[in-house]
Amino acid sequence: MFESKFIGRNVSKVKICDQSFGAESFLSGTHTSQTFVSADNEIILWSVGVEQSEEDVEEPTMSKSSSISHVGDVMGLDYKGGIAAAASSNGSVSMYKLDKMSSSTGLEPLHSWSALHSFKSGRKCPCTDLCIEDNIATCGEDGSIHILDMTRPTPVRSLVSCDSCTLNSIIWVSPQSVAVVNTSGQLKVFDIRQSGTQPIQKFILSSADFSSLNCLDKHPSQHHLVATGSYNGVLGIYDLRQDGVPVTILEGHSGNSISDIKFHCRSPDMLFTSAYDGTVWQWNGGKPHQGAGDSGEQSVWFLADAVKHRIEVSELTSLYTQAGSMSGYPVNCLDVCNNMSTGRM
Template sequence: MEELNLKFVSQKISKIKWQPVPKQSLKVADTFVTGSWDDDVNKICLWKVNSGVQDENLQRDLEPQKICEAAIEGDVTDLCYVAEDQLMVTSSTGSVCMFKHNNHTGLEFCSIWKGLHEMQGESVSCTCIGNRGDDMVATSGEDGRLIILNINQTKPVRIQDNADSCTINSLTFLTQSEILTVNSFGQLKIFDIRRDSDQPVNIFSVNEDNTPLHCVDKHPGQPHIVAAGGQDGMLTIWDIRKDKYPMTLLEAHSAAMWEVKFHPSNPDHLFTCSEDGSLWHWDGSAMNILTNLVAFCWVERMYTIAPMSESSPWISVESSRHKLEINSLLPNKSLPVNSLDIQDSILLCGTDSETIYTVPVPNLC
């Protein structure tokens, strides 16, 4: 069995992201990018891992090798690919940069949108960015603004000044026109960018304590199912079609959860990382077997064949949480684990201990 790799990189890692591979390609993901923070000169770095066979035991060399780097003004706060070779970088200066890399020869600076996020004339952090699969991206920040950019235009397509009254910590596109955000007041909001209004079309709250939410991810096959992580380390699972409150609250980390991620092709598996130095794998596949069996019996009694698209362990997690397996993936806790990303069977995470972990997670593909 492959073992995890620990790489010392001499910089605190704030964000980590796999470079996407073409959907129709048989290529295994082998290149990723990191962003740093809390340094005199922060950087984005491009890394490569060996995706081929390494030895007679069929083990791969998972130690990443740095390909190139580029300096960034301020702390790197988020990373987002808009194409296989086009990378968007947000920073604590309130700006957004775009870089291009070809054939792994270097990072070429392309564009910058300066000072997108500000309050009373002073720049504030641009906290998050998301794209919808084309030239359009959305950013948010400490100013509560929601800004829509076209990467081919120098000025924003739209600025929603009054999207929120507090910091928006994370966002994702639910559909081509709907954006989901989480904020420091413990709210999840949905915005429809086709509307003229800055106001959200829906607001969900975890509880009356207004515990900040830091991260959110949508189910890749069922976008009405979303997972969010909060300042208290709790994992919340929502069905945004139905309830004003989260379907399920799951006790998780002992400190703030910084990132949550569904596996892109096997979403019965979910991953989280935390301020407490832990990295967890939430395995819901056993719950999904139970859900499918129940649904199959129901179909048999009705003497009909129905699509099983509603079958998801995360919808039925409340009634079958005893089937949910949670595995800690790091050998010991240290400083905060700030970011993670998963592709194929390799999980990446970056930490404040100036390390990158490359963690094999078998049987996911």
């Protein structure tokens, strides 16, 4: 069961709000991909409800709770504990408060950091992604990472040009370190307490088969386990305790560019990826294995070769196609909770 809706805009990011706000809400951001910065974008807060259909089946419905206009494309969107933050293609980051009580707005702008990311020439460049933990970590096309304290007007730590390429995505892997992926196929971990701009760890997907890494996510409970999705449809699983190369490499989406990747927060043996060929894949590593029990506490994602025989892959977008809905359009993003949402085009 699912519900889909055309919103007349290209959806660039979705983020499901957590229990603190109510699991029945999610945020979406739009993009227009114009060369000049446009104010024609918005962040929308959606609420998901359930409706009894005529056949007495519960049908999910979604409706726009509120929206707020956003300058520049929404490149990254994150939510934690009532606070949402959006990364803009004009290099700035804005923070919003989600207020359930104030029914008039719902999304209240709190603070913004303008022109965080820019080139040496001074030209602004897109802030490509951000991640909220205690602080907000941002990355940009200028290869810089900024750590923002939500209460301070300037970054508390800036790793300027710590990467020569565009950084595509960023996550916190521990309270002191962030992991980023870049267009030259590298995963890097930076310790924000250390001075200097050198990564403490560096992984390369594969030196022979070069491809940009587009997205990454960490295992919800084992934070040393990180998964990345690449431009050529390769899913990489990394153990941050071992340097160098991914532990497992899996090929998917018929070689098409993976746009987003997410672990299931409750069942971390399940991974979801979305791709520009319009497909969403579910990688189920938790399939009961005959005569299992030898894996011990080791995560299923680390079982290198063996893993390939145990992972069940299913394509979820066939659902969409059956309903006569869209097919073949790029899926830009997804987020997974107990329910899942995707944004397209």
